[in-house]
Amino acid sequence: MKRKKRKEMNAIELRQVLxxxxxxLDCGHRFCLHPFSxxxxxxxxxxxxxHNCYF
Ligand SMILES: [Zn+2]
Structure with missing residues (x-):
């Protein structure tokens, strides 16, 4: 299995990273990945x- 380039990271890989x-975040809040985040x-x-600061 070839190693993927970083910019080709898919959602599953991103989830593992996070x-x-x-x-x-740039808005000053903290984000922690969990099912109800x-x-x-x-x-x-x-x-x-x-979500609160962007919309
Ligand atoms: Zn915010």
Whole structure:
């Protein structure tokens, strides 16, 4: 199995990367991946926001 390039990371791989980690978002909030977490928004500019701050 070939090793994928980072920018070809799929959703499952992204989930594994984020698992048990806390992200500090650009809006100032923290995001922790779990089944009941808020939506994580990644803009086309590469900014990270939580659901509350983006919408
Ligand atoms: Zn926020």
């Amino acid at each position: 698992k048990n980690r806390v992200l500090y 808020n939506t994580l928004v990644i803009t086309t500019k590469g900014d990270f926001y939580c």
